[in-house]
Structure formats: structure tokens, C-alpha cells
Amino acid sequence: MSGTYAALGFLGAWVGYGMALSGDWRPTAEALTAAAGFRVQSIEIQGLAESDSTEIVDRIDVTAQSSLMMLDVERARQRVAEIPWVSDVSVKKLYPHRIVVSLNERLPFALWQDDGRLKVVDRTGAVMSETILARHTALPLVVGTGANARAEEAVDLMASAPSIRSRVRAAVLVAERRWNLVTVEGVEIRLPEEDPKAALARVAQLQATKRLLDRDIVAVDVRAADKLFVRLSDAAAEQRKEMNKARMPKKRGTDT
Incomplete structure (x- = not known):
């Protein structure tokens, strides 16, 4: 019997060696161990x-x-x-x-729009998906080259003015240096590179006291610390022009 076992062992080893050389050992081992x-x-x-x-x-x-x-x-x-x-x-x-x-x-943190395409990014700015599902539509929106890497900064900036946060639709990174915020009505809030939170607080205060963002305007520029510039919509600008004309005194004619 010992001779028989030795022969079978030799035959099995030879078959295994042949399978290893041919690359067919894995399917056989898979089938045997599964069985x-x-x-x-x-x-x-x-x-x-x-x-x-x-x-x-x-x-x-x-x-x-x-x-x-x-x-x-x-x-x-x-x-x-x-x-x-x-x-x-x-x-x-x-x-x-x-x-x-x-x-x-990774947890979805914001939507990033770059070159017209929307992507879901995490807190670090890493792209997670280019498929936007319904549950992602409420995420903060950041726009522009490099805005994804600074998404946390943008979200923190928007949250710093809670009284107008619901009106802010997106944060746009300009020249990879500073932020503009865009409201749901399309008003652009132009913020400075240095201390944008303080500038945004000025806008929030003016909204509380003067209803600034409710007016017929397209842009608010608070990049200068001691000045504020407002750009009217075309219709509002034309109306203002006509009002100024009406207020101007007419020149009296002179006898010749």
C-alpha cells in the first residue's frame, strides 16, 4: 500500500506542477475549496x-x-x-x-461649479461625484477655479452673516484671491480680500436698517473699508436718470 500511496502522491504532485505551469491551478483550487x-x-x-x-x-x-x-x-x-x-x-x-x-x-460638503459643470466635493475639496442627486441640491455652492479647495472657507464666510444667509445662493472665487457672493435675486456682493466677514457684516447691517438687498440693484461693492458702491439695474438707472432730469431747473430764454 505504501507504494500505491507514493505513486498517487507522485501523480498528484506532477498534476499540480503541470497545472501551475499552465496557469490552470486557480480555477481548480477555487472549485475544490468551494465544494x-x-x-x-x-x-x-x-x-x-x-x-x-x-x-x-x-x-x-x-x-x-x-x-x-x-x-x-x-x-x-x-x-x-x-x-x-x-x-x-x-x-x-x-x-x-x-x-x-x-x-x-467622505461626506458631501458642497457643490463646486467649474467651467459650467457641477461636482460634489467633500470638506477638503476632493471631488466625490459628478452626479448631482436630489439630496445634494441643498449643499452650498462655490464657483470658480480653485473654489473647491477653499469650500470650507466660503461656507464659513456665508454662515458669518446668518440674517442674510438664506438669500445667498453662491460664493464665487475671483482670480483665486477673493470672494463675491451672489444672492438668489442675482445681486452680486463684492467682498475684499482682507477681512471679508467684516465687509459682509456691513451689508447685513444695511439690509437690516435700509433693506439694501430689496432694492432694484445688481451689485454692492464693499471692497473699500470706508465706502460703499451700489450699481443699479438698467431699469432703475434709467428711472433715476429721468427723475434727475425732471428735477433740473429749466433755463430761461433771453431776449435778443
């Missing part, structure tokens, strides 16, 4: 809120015939980590037939 009770039966995903569970399962790349023993968890982890919504992830095997994926997601 032995290690077939993947469930994938549990923990910490899921924004990411697509289908995409996560696809990146783990298992089928109903896959063996848990043959799963490369590091490769699966790296593939899941490539999903923009995912900030950190671990993939574990729980024998005999479970895969557990634990992840931390």
Missing part, C-alpha cells in the same frame, strides 16, 4: 450611506461559485478604496462563507 464548504454566500457592507453597494460588490469580484479561501482581500480592499466616496475601507474573511466590508465614507 468543500468555503463558497462565498454573503457580503456584508458596514458604514454604507452614499456609496453604491452594487459597485462595491462588483469591485470585490466574486460570483456564486467563488471560494472564500481564494479571495485576495488586499486586492479587493484596494479596488473598493478607489471609489471616490470611500475614505477608508477594510475587507475581511469570516469563515466559512462570509465577506465583511467596513468602510468610512
